[in-house]
Amino acid sequence: MDTKLKYQDIIKKILTENAEYRASIPDGYTSQILFDDERGHYLVLDTADFVATRYKS
16 A cells, blocks of 8 residues: 555544544534545534524514
C-alpha cells in the first residue's frame, strides 16, 4: 500500500472517530464529514440542530 493511501486512511479514521464522539454528546450539535479522495481534501462540519422558537408577548 502506498504511503499516501495509508495517511489518507489514518486521517479518515481519526475524523470519523471524532465525529462519532461528537454525535454522542447531547448538546444539539452533529458532525458531518466530507471526503474528497481525489484531491486529498477533508471537511468537518459541526451543525446545530436547534429550532428557532418564536414567543408572543
